[in-house]
Amino acid sequence: MLTLQVLRDETNTVLEGLKKRNFKEAEDLIQQVLENDKLRRETQNTLDSLKARSNADSKKIGELMKAGKGDEANALRAAITQDKDKVKSLEESLTGFEKKQLDILYRLPNVPASIVPAGKSxxxxxxxxxxxxxxxxxxxxxxxxxxxxxxxxxxxxxxxxxxxxxxxxxxxxxxxxxxxxxxxxxxxxxxxxxxxxxxxxxxxxxxxxxxxxxxxxxxxxxxxxxxxxxxxxxxxxxxxxxxxxxxxxxxxxxxxxxxxxxxxxxxxxxxxxxxxxxxxxxxxxxxxxxxxxxxxxxxxxxxxxxxxxxxxxxxxxxxxxxxxxxxxxxxxxxxxxxxxxxxxxxxxxxxxxxxxxxxxxxxxxxxxxxxxxxxxxxxxxxxxxxxxxxxxxxxxxxxxxxxxxxxxxxxxxxxxxxxxxxxx
RNA sequence: GGAGAAAUGCCAGAGUGGUUGAAUGGGACGGUCUCGAAAACCGUUUGGCGCAAGUGUCACCAGGGUUCGAAUCCCUGUUUCUCCGCCA
The missing domain is CATH 3.30.930.10 (Bira Bifunctional Protein; Domain 2)
Known part of the structure; x- marks a missing residue:
């Protein structure tokens, strides 16, 4: 399977290589995988910062509990619960992007080395x-x-x-x-x-x-x-x-x-x-x-x-x-x-x-x-x-x-x- | 096939709900010391993903679940060990 890195950095080389193989879906699949990759990264970004916030809040709850401030802890707890649905749905779409990425990558054949001649059969x-x-x-x-x-x-x-x-x-x-x-x-x-x-x-x-x-x-x-x-x-x-x-x-x-x-x-x-x-x-x-x-x-x-x-x-x-x-x-x-x-x-x-x-x-x-x-x-x-x-x-x-x-x-x-x- | 126990970093091994990516010991690597080595002492030792950096996030067999929070609790699977059965 080709690496995403190569697909991103050397898109044209990959494309030419796959064409040399006579692989017809190359252009379409590469475009799909790159778009999907962009969405995947954006999703992860939002998800990560959301998680960072709730991780910090959870830690704070722990500290409040230790300090015996149960009321404050409960208030915070209620606030976090709201984020949970958001995290869950973001996680689901992230998984979706990852799955699609893998699906496409599995379908892309290897890029022929430069000395490999073009040809069909x-x-x-x-x-x-x-x-x-x-x-x-x-x-x-x-x-x-x-x-x-x-x-x-x-x-x-x-x-x-x-x-x-x-x-x-x-x-x-x-x-x-x-x-x-x-x-x-x-x-x-x-x-x-x-x-x-x-x-x-x-x-x-x-x-x-x-x-x-x-x-x-x-x-x-x-x-x-x-x-x-x-x-x-x-x-x-x-x-x-x-x-x-x-x-x-x-x-x-x-x-x-x-x-x-x-x-x-x-x-x-x-x-x-x-x-x-x-x-x-x-x-x-x-x-x-x-x-x-x-x-x-x-x-x-x-x-x-x-x-x-x-x-x-x-x-x-x-x-x-x-x-x-x-x-x-x-x-x-x-x-x-x-x-x-x-x-x-x-x-x-x-x-x-x-x-x-x-x-x-x-x-x-x-x-x-x-x-x-x-x-x-x-x-x-x-x-x-x-x-x-x-x-x-x-x-x-x-x-x-x-x-x-x-x-x-x-x-x-x-x-x-x-x-x-x-x-x- | 039946019954029980277990699975944590390179290895050994702690941890049974709240700064634990993870104590401690060993190994490895780097340094000090030495003519050199050993010993001793100091330091470094997991990876994925995201971001311009510093960070963030994920990962304690795997996959689900409970919870504000899981290495720690629950379910399923896998593997290993012990005992019994069977057997090349």
Whole structure:
């Protein structure tokens, strides 16, 4: 959520930024929030002075009572009672202004960073880096949804039987490959200085608000009605919310955490073309890196995180490209996002396997995640995160790109983790 | 799941209706002393909102209520602890 301060002080910058996103209500909402803010402040002013008066009077009553002047106290008491209604109605309208302010702020997306290109859709994204060669496959090459049947490593039908569509069952070498990838990703993050976290995979409502999944995207998350808990769509939610309402010690920055969790997404309405096999699931595994930093270094950290993700793809010998998302294709919370896409040779498609984003203060403002700077002032921090990496599409690409007539060759870096070189 | 107790500042811990944003102790930070350190002594140590400043206002788990006035009384919720039950 944008800060009121920014909306007040840099109204035009915000407006331009939101237009770049193609966010049509920008002008209207900003005007509303500024007007509302003015009314809110005026109301608080009157309310505060009214309260100041009655606080002073109440104190006086106390003193009169002590002094045994009951009559005078009673007279004053009667006078104060008159103010009570006024206070009450002012308080009500103040609450109204505050509520409206929050309602509007929740609807305003983040302002894109200056280097983010304008644009409406994925077509306007910019490829900033490419790496690796698309492998030439042999004549009988298969897409991964055929390969998993051929080698009996992932079973969708069994998943349907015990849960539903989009909940695959990994078997034998398929399960081991999953485990190997998770361990490989966690070890690489560990080497890069991230602290491993195992968070709960359900979160409460406050956490959903903290990272921006709520109030808008409840339809995307599985909800446990009985207990008011949401199944996490990504480890970003619990791991970032660890720092909700926290004032971080400046010396401990940047904070670098990594977590492996299953992720749950309802994906309501997004089924259709291109969602076969592992391309889109309701439950999948992901290793997520999360950093919290001082504002002045967050863009350096964004690069560091991207390079970490790129390094993983390179070690896995997967051809990939790095996209700078255009403003219109970026998530609601993000100021800048790089997507990493891997080429899956049998499908002849680029698959998104990672999104690395800087949210600047957008999440921190909701989370009340701050630190006290050298001047002793409170300052919102920047939050960043990135998938490092999401498993299913990586698995799909490995299976498709590494298939040969005699089986699927496991990338060399993974062999110490899998304990086998071939799926055959 | 049942019964009881509790929730106060960075920590410990007072306070049960009237200058209590909050005693006291500890910790941390700054200073004096010292070649340096320890000890001792002095000082500083919560945040939100509003205003040009000094102030004002709000906050003692959360949300309601009683009262001229609530950390203190009442209601609801949450969490923690103890006992019983159940159980990976």
């Amino acid at each position: 994925a077509e306007d994204n910019i490829t900033v880096h490419e790496h690796g060669k698309v492998p030439a496959l042999y004549a009988g090459a298969l897409p991964h949804w055929e390969l998993i049947k051929k080698y009996d490593i992932i079973d969708f039908d069994l998943g349907i039987k015990i849960a539903g569509a989009g909940f695959p069952v990994y078997k034998g070498k398929g399960a081991k490959l999953q485990r190997a990838l998770i361990n490989f990703f966690l070890n690489e993050a560990d080497k890069a200085g991230y602290t491993e976290i195992q968070p709960p995979i359900v979160v409460n409502e406050a956490s959903g608000y903290g990272t921006g999944q709520l109030p808008d995207k409840e339809g995307q998350m599985y909800f446990v009605n009985e207990d008011g808990l949401y199944m996490i769509p990504t480890a970003e939610v619990p791991i970032t919310n660890l720092y909700r309402d926290v004032i971080v010690n400046e010396d401990s920055l940047p904070i670098k955490n990594v977590g492996y969790t299953p992720c749950f997404r309802r994906e309501a309405g997004s089924w259709g073309a291109h969602v076969r096999g592992l391309n889109r699931l309701h439950q999948f595994d992901k290793v997520e890196i999360v950093q919290i930093s001082k504002p002045e270094v967050s863009y350096r950290i964004l690069d560091e995180m991207s390079l970490h993700v790129q390094g993983l793809l390179e070690k896995l010998e997967l051809p990939y490209r790095k996209l700078l998302l255009c403003a219109g294709d970026m998530g609601f919370n993000s100021a800048i996002t790089y997507d990493m896409e891997v080429f899956s040779a049998a499908q002849q498609r680029w698959l998104e396997v990672s999104s690395v984003s800087n949210f600047e203060t957008f999440q921190a403002n909701r989370l009340k995640l701050r630190c006290k700077n050298k001047e002793g002032k409170m300052e919102l921090l920047h939050t960043l995160n990135g998938s490092a990496l999401a498993l299913p599409r990586i698995v799909a690409a490995i299976l498709e790109n590494n298939q040969t007539e005699k089986g699927i060759k496991i990338p060399a870096v993974l062999v110490p983790y899998t304990g086998f070189e071939w799926i055959d």
